[in-house]
Amino acid sequence: MIASQKVKEGKLVKVEVECDGFIKKIKITGDFFLHPEDILEKIEKSILGLRKDTGTEAIASRIHEITGANDAQMIGVSPESLALVIREALK
Template sequence: MGHHIGEHKARKGLIRIEFDEENGVAEHIRITGDFFMHPEDVVHELEETLEGHKIEELDGILEEFFAVRMDVEMPYVNVEDFKIALKNALKE
């Protein structure tokens, strides 16, 4: 089991993605930081969406999640910022 932490300083806020990896699968995903996202429960929904997937699938799942959720407001932060934080978590 490995533990991954990745951060990225976006234009307006820090994004931190933290998760455990067991047998190549992401578990216990937490997304935190000082960014703004509305509706607020979307962060929790994103964590649940990523949970239980192979780590090599997470980038695509992030992309698809934000493509489907057109109602999400993230001033000065975008999907690429989340993908960079994820990539930084996987660099370990």
């Protein structure tokens, strides 16, 4: 399943997801910036195993946890925007 969207912060986000009832694989790409760069991999890993019907707020909360714990900066995207595109891909 794939979703691609220009988020409210102005950048393009693309999400590819494989799932049965749970998220088995996820790849997030786009023209946004994250610092440190390896934070995207940590975000993707934190999403694995979530139920397909997990809500946007719960996904955004998981992303906030990862970015906060790693003092990460998100430029051109927010945890909420990423969560919205992930939810769109899961539909």
